[in-house]
Amino acid sequence: MEINERTAHWTQTLQVSGYRLTAARLSVVNVIAASQKALNPMDAYLLARQECPGLGLVTVYRTLEKLEELGLVVRVHAPDGCGAYLSAAEGHEHLIICTHCQRAEYFAGDDLHPLMDRVAAEHGYQIQDHWLQLFGICPECRENS
Ligand SMILES: [Zn+2]
Numbered sequence: 001m002e003i004n005e006r007t008a009h010w011t012q013t014l015q016v017s018g019y020r021l022t023a024a025r026l027s028v029v030n031v032i033a034a035s036q037k038a039l040n041p042m043d044a045y046l047l048a049r050q051e052c053p054g055l056g057l058v059t060v061y062r063t064l065e066k067l068e069e070l071g072l073v074v075r076v077h078a079p080d081g082c083g084a085y086l087s088a089a090e091g092h093e094h095l096i097i098c099t100h101c102q103r104a105e106y107f108a109g110d111d112l113h114p115l116m117d118r119v120a121a122e123h124g125y126q127i128q129d130h131w132l133q134l135f136g137i138c139p140e141c142r143e144n145s
């Protein structure tokens with residue numbers, strides 16, 4: 001989804017859910033929707049303040065929570081915690097995250113079925129779901145190192 005399209009989709013979803021989009025909340029929405037990196041609330045705060053100088057950190061937290069509640073953003077799990085947010089995947093996709101610059105991308109397709117079948121057989125579980133995140137160094141960071 002293009003950034004403009006995503007922003008429009010998010011603002012519409014928020015409005016339909018009865019959420020009042022103030023300028024401050026909208027600045028947070030814009031920043032997260034446009035970001036290629038997972039942003040923690042402080043990152044989002046510093047970026048969104050450029051658009052909305054009166055923004056408060058509490059508003060950032062609340063807006064992120066609302067976006068997460070509506071399934072528009074996901075929390076990224078990282079070695080230093082699970083506090084960063086990123087646009088949710090469209091469909092069944094998995095994340096790859098650069099450990100240098102925190103750039104994040106989704107990829108489709110996984111070959112987990114042989115593994116899941118083996119684990120199911122060995123442990124007697126019926127597997128219902130899985131969650132996968134890869135970490136690495138992105139092409140840009142590899143070039144600059
Ligand atoms: Zn990188």
Ligand SMILES: [Zn+2]
Nearest residue numbers: 092094110130
């Ligand atoms: Zn999968």
